[in-house]
Amino acid sequence: MNPITANNITVAYHRKPVLQSVSFEAPEGKLIGIIGPNGAGKSTLLKSILGLVPKASGDVNIYGKTYRKQRQIVGYVPQRGSVDWDFPTSALDVVLMGRYRQIGLFRRPKKNDVKEAMSCLEKVGMEQYANRQISQLSGGQQQRVFLARALAQNAHIYFMDEPFIGVDAATEKAIVQLLSELREQGKTVIVVHHDLQTVKDYFDWVMLLNVRKIAFGPTNETFTSDLLQKTYGGKLTFLDQKEEEGVPFA
Amino acid sequence: MLNLLMDPNTQWVLFGTTLLGITSGVLGSFALLRRQSLIGDAMSHAALPGICIAFLITGEKMMGALLLGAGISAYIGTYCIQAIVRHTRLKMDTAIGLILSVFFGVGIVLMTFINRLPSGNQSGLDEFIFGQAAAMVSGDVRVIAIVAVILLVITLLLFKELKLLIFDREFAQGLGLPTTVLNGLLMTMIVTAVVIGLQAVGVVLMAAMLIAPPITARYWTNRLDHMVIISGLVGALSGGLGTFISAPITGMPTGPLIVVSACTLFLISLVIAPERGLFVKAWRLYQLRKRTAQEQILQSLYERTEEQYEKTETIDAFSREALEALRPLSDFRFKKAVANLQKSGDVEAYKNGYSLTLSGCERAHRVTLNNRLMQMYAMHELQFASLPMEHYNWDFLSIPEDDRNSLDHLLKEHQLQPKLLHRLPETERINR
Numbered sequence: 263m264n265p266i267t268a269n270n271i272t273v274a275y276h277r278k279p280v281l282q283s284v285s286f287e288a289p290e291g292k293l294i295g296i297i298g299p300n301g302a303g304k305s306t307l308l309k310s311i312l313g314l315v316p317k318a319s320g321d322v323n324i325y326g327k328t329y330r331k332q333r334q335i336v337g338y339v340p341q342r343g344s345v346d347w348d349f350p351t352s353a354l355d356v357v358l359m360g361r362y363r364q365i366g367l368f369r370r371p372k373k374n375d376v377k378e379a380m381s382c383l384e385k386v387g388m389e390q391y392a393n394r395q396i397s398q399l400s401g402g403q404q405q406r407v408f409l410a411r412a413l414a415q416n417a418h419i420y421f422m423d424e425p426f427i428g429v430d431a432a433t434e435k436a437i438v439q440l441l442s443e444l445r446e447q448g449k450t451v452i453v454v455h456h457d458l459q460t461v462k463d464y465f466d467w468v469m470l471l472n473v474r475k476i477a478f479g480p481t482n483e484t485f486t487s488d489l490l491q492k493t494y495g496g497k498l499t500f501l502d503q504k505e506e507e508g509v510p511f512a
Numbered sequence: 513m514l515n516l517l518m519d520p521n522t523q524w525v526l527f528g529t530t531l532l533g534i535t536s537g538v539l540g541s542f543a544l545l546r547r548q549s550l551i552g553d554a555m556s557h558a559a560l561p562g563i564c565i566a567f568l569i570t571g572e573k574m575m576g577a578l579l580l581g582a583g584i585s586a587y588i589g590t591y592c593i594q595a596i597v598r599h600t601r602l603k604m605d606t607a608i609g610l611i612l613s614v615f616f617g618v619g620i621v622l623m624t625f626i627n628r629l630p631s632g633n634q635s636g637l638d639e640f641i642f643g644q645a646a647a648m649v650s651g652d653v654r655v656i657a658i659v660a661v662i663l664l665v666i667t668l669l670l671f672k673e674l675k676l677l678i679f680d681r682e683f684a685q686g687l688g689l690p691t692t693v694l695n696g697l698l699m700t701m702i703v704t705a706v707v708i709g710l711q712a713v714g715v716v717l718m719a720a721m722l723i724a725p726p727i728t729a730r731y732w733t734n735r736l737d738h739m740v741i742i743s744g745l746v747g748a749l750s751g752g753l754g755t756f757i758s759a760p761i762t763g764m765p766t767g768p769l770i771v772v773s774a775c776t777l778f779l780i781s782l783v784i785a786p787e788r789g790l791f792v793k794a795w796r797l798y799q800l801r802k803r804t805a806q807e808q809i810l811q812s813l814y815e816r817t818e819e820q821y822e823k824t825e826t827i828d829a830f831s832r833e834a835l836e837a838l839r840p841l842s843d844f845r846f847k848k849a850v851a852n853l854q855k856s857g858d859v860e861a862y863k864n865g866y867s868l869t870l871s872g873c874e875r876a877h878r879v880t881l882n883n884r885l886m887q888m889y890a891m892h893e894l895q896f897a898s899l900p901m902e903h904y905n906w907d908f909l910s911i912p913e914d915d916r917n918s919l920d921h922l923l924k925e926h927q928l929q930p931k932l933l934h935r936l937p938e939t940e941r942i943n944r
Binding site for chain 1: 545669670672673675676678679680682683685686687688689730733734735736738739893894898900902903
């Protein structure tokens with residue numbers, strides 16, 4: 263069964279359509295990139311799948327059931343800029359938030375929750391920053407804390423919103439490494455991405471999105487200059503350069 | 513003074529103001545972190561018409577009814593603010609200003625009307641404007657105590673959920689927390705904390721009780737649980753202090769004194785708090801400038817000497833102008849830094865200028881080497897991105913050997929290795 267089946271998702275803010283009739287079936291155990299120009303609705307697609315923005319139409323199934331029933335197997339990494347990093351809390355504390363559902367209402371985190379959170383921090387190479395106040399972390403380190411928090415959710419499907427934006431090279435490396443580890447464990451990861459240069463290296467499957475779904479499929483079939491032109495329009499200098507260099511695209 | 517403290521009535525009042533200091537401190541922390549402190553101000557002003565209407569309905573000053581009226585009208589005010597922001601083009605600040613002044617205006621009109629009524633003359637509703645703690649009777653304090661305990665217990669039970677709600681609401685929603693319910697609950701709790709403080713502090717100044725304790729607490733800690741506790745304590749202390757000072761003086765409004773106490777605690781924290789306090793910040797900046805000036809002079813001397821030695825195999829003293837051509841410093845800073853360097857035995861002064869001593873040369877070598885390694889690191893940042901430089905405190909002399917070797921290699925490529933140290937001991941010191 264497919265980890266994600268989306269049917270006819272439409273989202274509109276104040277009548278302006280942000281997503282129009284997007285349907286897709288994501289395969290299991292793949293790293294899937296969602297790319298498209300600014301305002302193409304990439305983040306909105308993630309949020310509508312997670313029920314964070316109201317849908318004007320459509321429904322989403324996670325392994326054949328509604329998202330509400332499957333919440334516990336879905337992990338989410340929001341955009342780094344979506345929270346106040348001056349909040350008085352430590353890196354470890356943020357990662358622990360990923361386990362609040364397992365911990366349960368009214369209860370406090372136990373020793374093994376802390377141990378689990380520490381091991382998630384280790385996986386992103388941040389164990390020595392566990393007790394650091396989050397405002398004292400660099401942008402890349404903050405992003406890794408967010409990833410560790412998602413790992414602590416121990417999910418089967420991960421949604422990540424622009425995890426590579428504004429991070430240093432070390433963090434980029436760490437994220438790529440983590441993504442391939444998740445794939446080896448058979449998990450499905452959907453990543454909103456903006457850097458076309460790295461798409462072919464990072465993702466097995468890719469969705470080209472510009473309000474409508476332009477294409478969705480294995481990267482080598484989908485990430486073609488033809489389809490990219492359709493997604494971005496004619497003004498994609500990246501494409502021109504590549505063609506001048508004579509590098510074939512797909 | 514002591515007599516006054518023995519008086520059971522004063523004890524009740526003190527107990528009451530301390531309690532509401534705690535609750536407003538605790539809930540104010542959440543309001544502050546949600547950037548909703550000003551909504552607290554609107555809430556307290558919006559409570560005034562409710563108080564008046566409750567009085568008009570009951571015809572007497574029944575604390576329970578007045579608080580209920582205050583709560584309902586504060587809640588309506590808050591709801592209006594959120595509705596305005598959601599459904600119009602107006603921004604939050606405009607909505608707050610609008611609701612605050614309109615509700616307060618209506619409240620004042622109603623209050624004037626009540627004071628003209630034959631029964632309302634002695635109503636004592638005026639005390640809600642600036643607060644009059646002395647007017648609290650034991651019954652009022654009992655109401656405050658029960659409400660305070662309920663608020664604190666809810667906060668304790670839902671602490672981690674409230675924390676997540678404020679820090680990252682979308683993630684909380686993704687986890688399946690009932691964010692709408694939690695949000696409404698938190699709003700209600702803040703309204704309640706405001707309302708129970710109105711009698712003692714007054715509608716005009718109640719917002720300060722939501723703001724001053726948490727910003728004071730924020731200076732002392734980086735953890736939310738500690739912040740909430742400290743904020744509660746600061747609130748309690750200001751409530752107690754304000755009451756204690758105002759009690760012996762007849763007609764002295766308690767609210768302003770409580771707020772002045774809270775703000776004094778804030779000002780003290782602003783200056784002396786560790787890490788974030790102004791004093792520590794100024795001291796750190798002073799130390800940094802002092803060290804930087806010394807290191808700049810050392811590096812300039814090192815580079816001049818290096819250059820000179822390359823050409824003539826002699827070592828000179830260098831004038832201030834020659835050093836400042838490399839790294840200009842203000843007169844004051846230069847003199848001070850040179851004096852410090854002379855004291856530590858790193859630099860000697862001659863009549864034609866300054867020169868490094870042997871130990872100074874070693875220190876200057878380290879400074880220069882570190883700065884040039886930094887230069888290499890910056891030029892090839894991608895290659896060295898995995899180096900946790902923050903962990904090494906940006907000291908390139910303490911990084912692992914492998915990385916150090918490749919940086920050294922780059923230095924050689926750019927012909928930037930500092931050469932002076934290895935040659936100096938053999939050199940006769942002449943020309944100075």
